[in-house]
Amino acid sequence: MIENRTILIVEDEIRTRQGFLKTLEAWSAGRYRIECAESGQAALLWLEHHPAHLLVTDIRMPGMTGLELIEMQQRHKHCNPVAIVISGYAEFEYAQRAMQLGVVNYLLKPVDKHQLVQAVEQALMIEDSRYRIETMEKLIDPHLLDTKTTRVNYNPLIRDALVFLDEHFHEPITMRQVADRLHLNPSYFSVLFKEQTELTFSEYVSRLRMQRAKELLLHSGLSIAQIAERVGYQTDKYFIKVFKTYEGLSPSKYRSQKK
Structure with missing residues (x-):
């Protein structure tokens, strides 16, 4: 309690x-x-x-x-x-x-x-x-939630891509790798992905990583560098930059404020 x-x-x-x-x-x-x-x-x-x-x-x-x-x-x-x-x-x-x-x-x-x-x-x-419950609701990205609730209507190839990304976003993955996995031309895959999800490939991956990062910031004792690595960033400096873009404050400030 x-x-x-x-x-x-x-x-x-x-x-x-x-x-x-x-x-x-x-x-x-x-x-x-x-x-x-x-x-x-x-x-x-x-x-x-x-x-x-x-x-x-x-x-x-x-x-x-x-x-x-x-x-x-x-x-x-x-x-x-x-x-x-x-x-x-x-x-x-x-x-x-x-x-x-x-x-x-x-x-x-x-x-x-x-x-x-x-x-x-x-x-x-x-x-x-x-x-x-309220804390978890605040962590959930509404754009990601939309893709979760509407993906049943997506093209089967995009559904497969989303499942793959949900499981591998912590890895240094590229759009070309996912397109190759689905046997699609990368340009066509990019257009189809944006058309279905209303997010670019890179934005979707970034949002996945940010959501997982917020969970780790609030519910673990991992350092910022460890969290950056856990969610797929090679340097904590770049992770902090992306986090500020999405949340408007640094990971350390987010952790102290929300806790």
């Missing part, structure tokens, strides 16, 4: 709020940042300046309900925490609306310590999964 996450407790009853805070701080043992807000309005103000990864909120509060808080947060903020709602009222419409808003758990008061901790652990696991 990813640490250094922030949990925001929103509860207007001070004794309940302090009880939740004490329970989660003891359970967290410093792994997570635990914050509190006494109302929906105070929570929104806090969220304007801080990210939260999990929202634990009462439903019935003066001024703004917990469900209204979640709805407003989803509508106006880029950061969209998973949420647990707590209520003293076992009313179907609350649970139904909570589900519509994507709330991951619905607890009825009184909430004991074990129940709260269990719900928080489950919610953080869901948040971790969402985070990893």
Whole structure:
């Protein structure tokens, strides 16, 4: 489970709020940042300046309900925490609306310590999964995704070329080599490849290499030079130049920013 996450407790009853805070701080043992807000309005103000990864909120509060808080947060903020709602009222419409808003758990008061901790652990696991999925989605090149989803309609020779490139992009491969493999004239292959994929041969290979490089930058401890070699570049200098062209920053800066 990813640490250094922030949990925001929103509860207007001070004794309940302090009880939740004490329970989660003891359970967290410093792994997570635990914050509190006494109302929906105070929570929104806090969220304007801080990210939260999990929202634990009462439903019935003066001024703004917990469900209204979640709805407003989803509508106006880029950061969209998973949420647990707590209520003293076992009313179907609350649970139904909570589900519509994507709330991951619905607890009825009184909430004991074990129940709260269990719900928080489950919610953080869901948040971790969402985070990893979002991270992977950001790594995927939309142009490459298009070729993956539409290649079934491509010329069989181009489909074969794409499969070969997917498996051998880390090698010092040329367009002529692939054309020869398919028994095609290189010029004709170049035109056909661009016509089918809407990318030049060299651009497609570069995008494959950049996508794999981003995965290695985020999920390995390899050096820039090692990654350059792994994705098919003979020098890290040229790899850095190409990476900057596609991502707008150096591989080392990309790694530090994304991590």
